[in-house]
Amino acid sequence: MKSRLISAKEMKMLVFSVAMAYLICAVICFFHIRDVRGTFAEQIEEGIGDSVDQIESLSQDFFYDLDTYVRECSRELETEENLSVSYIGAVLSGIENGPHVERAIYVRNDIIYTSSGIVISETLNRFWEDTKKGNLTRMHIAPSVIRDNAYNIVVPVPIKEKSGQTGYVVAVYDSTLFFDEPMFDRMKSENALFLVGKDGVILDESVNSDFDIDNNKMKDPDMLVRTLFLAGNNTESKKSIQTIRNSFFNKNHRMVYIESPALDGDEVYINTLVMNDIDEVAIVVFTDFSKRLAKTDFFVGKTWIVLLIIIVITLAGNLVVWKYLQSSTVRIERMAYVDDVTKGKNLNFFRQEAAHIIMTNQEVPFVIQRFDIANFRYLNEAYGHMRADEVLKACIDIYTSMYSEKELCVRMSSDQFLTLTVNDIDIKDKRERYVEALNHYSHEKGIKYPINLKFGVYQVRKMDHDIDIMIDRANVARKSLLHSKNEHVAYYTDAIIQDMRKVENIEASKQKALETGEFKVYLQAKWDIINDHVAGAEALVRWIKEDGNMVFPDEFIPIFEENGFIEQLDFYMLESVCRRMAEVKKEGGTIYPVSVNQSRVLLHNPDYLDKIREIFTKYDIPRDFVELEVTETSLADNKEHMVEVLKELKDEHVRLDMDDFGSGYSSLNLLKDMPFDVLKIDREFFSESITSESSTLILRKIIEMADGLGIEVICEGVENQDQVDLLKDLGCKRVQGYFYSRPIPMEDYIKKYCMS
Ligand code: C2E
Ligand code: CA
Ligand code: CA
DSSP: OOOOOOOHHHHHHHHHHHHHHHHHHHHHHHHHHHHHHHHHHHHHHHHHHHHHHHHHHHHHHHHHHHHHHHHHHHHHHHHOSSOOHHHHHHHHHHHHTSSSEEEEEEEETTEEEETTEEEOOHHHHHHHHHHHHTTOOSBEEEEOSSSTTOEEEEEEEEEEOTTSOEEEEEEEEEGGGGGGSGGGHHHHHHEEEEEEETTSOEEEEEOOTTSOOOHHHHTSHHHHHHHHTTTOOSHHHHHHHHHHHHHHHTTOOOEEEEEOGGGTTOEEEEEEEEOSSBTTEEEEEEEEHHHHHHHHHHHHHHHHHHHHHHHHHHHHHHHHHHHHHHHHHHHHHHHHHBOTTTSSBOHHHHHHHHHHHHHHTTTSOEEEEEEEETTHHHHHHHHHHHHHHHHHHHHHHHHHHHSOTTOEEEEEETTEEEEEEEOOTTHHHHHHHHHHHHHHHHHHTTOOSOOOEEEEEEEEOTTOSOHHHHHHHHHHHHHTTTTOSSOOEEEOOHHHHHHHHHHHHHHHHHHHHHHTTOEEEEEEEEEETTTTEEEEEEEEEEEEOTTSOEEOHHHHHHHHHHHSTHHHHHHHHHHHHHHHHHHHHHTTOOOOOEEEEOOHHHHTOTTHHHHHHHHHHHHTOOGGGEEEEEEGGGGSTTHHHHHHHHHHHHHTTOEEEEEEETSSSOOHHHHHHSOOSEEEEOHHHHHHHTTOHHHHHHHHHHHHHHHHHTOEEEEOOOOSHHHHHHHHHHTOOEEESTTTOOOEEHHHHIIIIIOO
């Protein structure tokens, strides 16, 4: 596959893909980091669970120890025979000396004993009454008898004295000191702790100052919960409330997680821990999850920032690399795809881009046009390279300004251009306007010479052929115009295809034709009009095919000139003439000078002179018997070399004939420098001159001048008596033309003129 440069669209796609890749990476990172955060959260949850478990087990132990201590101390009242007031006091003060007890009393038969003696107290009595009514034997909560709005933890121990009397030891623990116990020290810093009774009374609390919950709200757990769920009319919140309540009252210890607007969206865990050894008391632990997670979030945030920095750095790196690639792409593009003369694009670019445009615009009808500037060489010589190059550049610039973006125009080489053009209805008009614009431009630049373009057009039918084939076909069409003066546009059509086939046929069969003698020498007599006698002949080639069909030189000579085969053919003609005439001479026939056409290709061959000498020597023919005809146009390029070759021939006494004089850009100067013996005036010049007086005058002067230079003149294409008379009058002595003889086979000529 041919590689091509990235188009703007493809570049966009590339940038888009890179952006997508970044996006995908970012999404993956996002989910990954979220995962990490989730894992951390789980671990924090586990940590909360662990510390709550610890609180629970410490609290359970505490109540168990309290209960056990009071009971064990009280037992002494059951072992003593005679309980004196002082003994009871001693036991009670022993209990009060325990680590947790605030006060202890013994109640028996409505008498209250304290550590300091018997007390008659209304309030204590009431307290005792309440206790008795409840018939409580387990630890429980009761309102403080000493302090208003305060509650105590009460440990009631029923006593059966040895004497048979019954009583109660009642130990009171000041619940406001509960969280002051050293065992909670560590827990307090991280949690908000509440010791709560059944009715929602708060016996003790420890709220860390960092823990952002208003103390007042905590006074009533129901209220607190309601506050937490202030916006919680939704069923989800209601369910949570229910869960907390159930866990509280049904001793179904469960952790509940809430996220409440009342907490500014903070996430809080509530654990309700129900105690085994004391009735209807629970410890409520609030844990600030957000605060715990804040550390993780800080870490996550940092990770994001690091990631962002990495993305920014790689993006910047990519940008630098991209910029660099872009600039080097531009440089490479310049080298590979830019034409130095026009600064437009070149053939390489056209090959790739045209194929791409055709493929991607299948519904658009396109043509490929190849055009060149007729007689560009003249423009170059007359106005110089710089200005000729300006015209070349204008060819590109004007096209670009007139045609759309998907239409292309590039210079292939010298004055050869290539376009990809949309084949719409005004293609012809637009082409004409293009040529007009180009002429307008060159005129403004002071170039008087009209610029004619010759277009060969190939109609693209989808990408049915390789682009090079299409370009070649456009060129075949263009070449068909080479010999036509008035036609400027040719389409690649069936006729052209046939012409091409013909060319291919000629190419394929030429060698064999030469070997089997299909090329025949025809001779056309030249006439001495003064003495009315044959004066010589011109050798003209004919190709007689196997089937007897004759092919004229116009059909194959240009082809042979292109492929170089003309050299072989010209030598073959020369040799055939020399051999046959040598024989005729030997046989005693009269021979006249025969001129043989020499292609311009031939004269450039470095072995040319040797080859000529070889032939002359081989057949031992008088040198001045053979004339070599060289067209004046073939002398145009490499003039110095031509003069040298011709001079050498002259030194060998070979007669030289300047053919077709007056058909091209004749220059009388040539005659001065070149050693010609004969000037052959073209039939076209001659047929025109017969009608125009001034032309006749010119012709007369040419003949006079040639005479003066010692050069013979012969006029070609004489077809009637009038022409003969006129030429005679102008001083011309010899003519060649159908009026005297058509070209005839060499043997016929020999019979007719040499053997008679
Ligand atoms: P050319 O050298 O100018 O040859 C003269 C052409 O004019 C010949 O055409 C000839 O048949 C034709 N002609 C002669 N008298 C008249 C006339 O009265 N009226 C008209 N209308 N035409 C006349 P032909 O033989 O077809 O040759 C065409 C050209 O082919 C020649 O032009 C010459 O350039 C080239 N050619 C022919 N044979 C050879 C050859 O052996 N070698 C080379 N290199 N070129 C050849
Ligand atoms: Ca000739
Ligand atoms: Ca001629």
